[in-house]
Amino acid sequence: MKKIIAIAFVLSMSFKMSAQDLVVYDATKDIVNTMHNNDFSVKVRKPGGEWKELFEYGVKVDQVVGSGHSVQKASMAYFDFSGTVEVAVTSNNGAINKARIRPLSYGIKSKIKGNTLSFTLSNPANLSVEINDDIFHNLHLFANPIEKNIPDSKDPNVIYFGPGIHEVPNQKLIVPSDKTVYLAGGTVLKGQIALDGVSNVNILGRGIVDQEIKLGISVANSKNVNVEGVFASQCFTGGSDGVKINNVKTISFFGWGDGMNVMASNNVFYDGVFVRSSDDCTTVYGTRKGFKGGCKNVTMQNSTLWADVGHPILIGTHGNSDKPDVLENLNYINIDILDQKEMQVDYQGCLAINVGDNNLAKNVLFENIRVEDFREGQLLNLRVYYNTKYCTAPGLGIEDVVFRNIEYNGNNANLSIIAGYNEQRKIKNVTFENLKINGVLIHDEMKGKPKWYKTSDMARFFIGEHVEGVSFKIK
Known part of the structure; x- marks a missing residue:
């Protein structure tokens, strides 16, 4: 590691600047x-x-x-x-x-x-x-x-990589607590940036974690982490608290190429990210892959999602059937969804809450979301279900979900689904405010809706059994 850092120190940032x-x-x-x-x-x-x-x-x-x-x-x-x-x-x-x-x-x-x-x-x-x-x-x-507060390459608490390709031992850069990793513009790091059990770490810059590296940035069991400005294949968060991910871009191409997963973590904040993924763009799960517990206070805002496979947004599949997890206070605000391409009906839904493993998802907000005409899938999919391929029990329920200012323009959306599991495992209190589909506001008092139609029919939504408290409003 000392050799790598020493080489990086002697490399200066190579850029052209005009009036700063x-x-x-x-x-x-x-x-x-x-x-x-x-x-x-x-x-x-x-x-x-x-x-x-x-x-x-x-x-x-x-x-x-x-x-x-x-x-x-x-x-x-x-x-x-x-x-x-x-x-x-x-x-x-x-x-x-x-x-x-x-x-x-x-x-x-x-x-x-x-x-x-x-x-x-x-x-x-x-x-x-x-x-x-x-x-x-x-x-x-x-x-x-414009990048601000660029760290000093000579600071002993800075792991600095200048322009060029950098190899790291075993393709993994293990970062201690209280360190800043800086990838200058024009840098390519051929190794995962791995945080595990650390605190007070920054990953900054304009450089690239090589796209061939799966889980290019991994934040595990850590606290107070800031990731900003860099590019990688994936940016993962598990078992952590206090994670901020700002202006990070990920593009994946391999199988199971989820972009920005959250598992068993609290207080995770994304702002201005771009995700193009070969599986789900962003997920919130409970217990999974050795990380234990629910998720609370996860926000993604001002971001762009593009799912070449899978869901742009997925909540709830994985958890702990023996000790049920709660996924709560989840917010998705001011987001553009560019695509979904998923032939399997079980895995469709640009905005999806599919709870299994006795998970309860509650207090979820989707606000100011613009969905472009995706290739294949559904606008939304809310289900309490038992997916025996991935779960050991059905989900517990979905409660208090608000879809506010959702706009879809296109012709390729399949029928959206809202369905509970049984009388003990319901979907409760789902509110749509200012839902607009191809320029038409969908609400309970809309003109042109036959009195014998459900409002959901006008949106091409199927509302199944064990669902209560669905409303369509304008404000």
């Missing part, structure tokens, strides 16, 4: 030789200023073909800015017939000239730039805010 409001990161020769994807050429500038070229990394994504999986190579680039920047993206594989920049809710308009599109940004954003409807060879463009 636009920072782009050079790629070292080892990265250029092994990680470049030439599908796009990307450059940025302050309005009217000098263009700065970005390095385009190759990243792997998972395309489901029938019931099989095919790994595709997409692109990723990043930079930091404040104020306003102009971006130009050139397709090196032919003309651009049409393009879109997602999330669509951002309303970013582009101009196309030949094989180049250009657009302007005035706020940091994690984007997907898609050419000619190709979502598997797209450009993931991460426009970060």
Whole structure:
């Protein structure tokens, strides 16, 4: 480890800066030789200023073909800015017939000239730039805010990695308490960042944990952890308390590639994350994989989710059948969901609460969530169920769930499901406020609803047995 840190110390951050409001990161020769994807050429500038070229990394994504999986190579680039920047993206594989920049809710308009599109940004954003409807060879463009409080590479409490590729012993960097791990822009770390039983740890920077590393960032049995700005395949939290994950990006391509799992943890806060996953984007579970207990106070806000397989959001599957867990005070606020692709009906639902193992899920808020036209799945799925493949008992119940300002625009959603298990294992008190589907507000007093229809029929929701207290309102 001392040798690795010593090498990192002598490497300085390599970036070009213009008026301290636009920072782009050079790629070292080892990265250029092994990680470049030439599908796009990307450059940025302050309005009217000098263009700065970005390095385009190759990243792997998972395309489901029938019931099989095919790994595709997409692109990723990043930079930091404040104020306003102009971006130009050139397709090196032919003309651009049409393009879109997602999330669509951002309303970013582009101009196309030949094989180049250009657009302007005035706020940091994690984007997907898609050419000619190709979502598997797209450009993931991460426009970060300007980095603040960069740690001193000579501080003994800082584990500092400068630009270039860094190997770590056994592909695992074990981080002690009271340390800061810093990955400078232009850094690639070929090893998991592993926290286990520690406290007061920061993982910061603009660098990359190599995408081939599963569970690239793992926070286990730890307290007071802050992860900010970096990229990895996955960012896991288990058995922990007081975890903050800000502006972290994950893209996975392998089996069981959940993006940001939470297991048996409390006070976990996500802000501004981007997750594209080859399984569920984000989950909240109780007891699982040696982590014991329920979950309380988990919030994800201002984020973007893209499930190439599985659920964008899933709550409740795993727990402790012998000593039931409670999953409570869970909040998902201001989120864009770009996709779901799941053929198995048991695992559909962009917004899913599926409790098993005697779990009780309660006090759950979904607010200001925009769901784009996903490829295959359901808008929501709430079930108290017994999935014998993964559970040893049915769930205990789902209570007090609010869906506020949920908007779906598209034509591919299957019938959504809300269903309890039996009279002792119910779903209780589910409120929809300002639910909008393809521009239509769905509520109990809506015009055009026949008196003999349930409001849920207008939303294409099936409400089954052992469900009570469902209402559709406008405010």
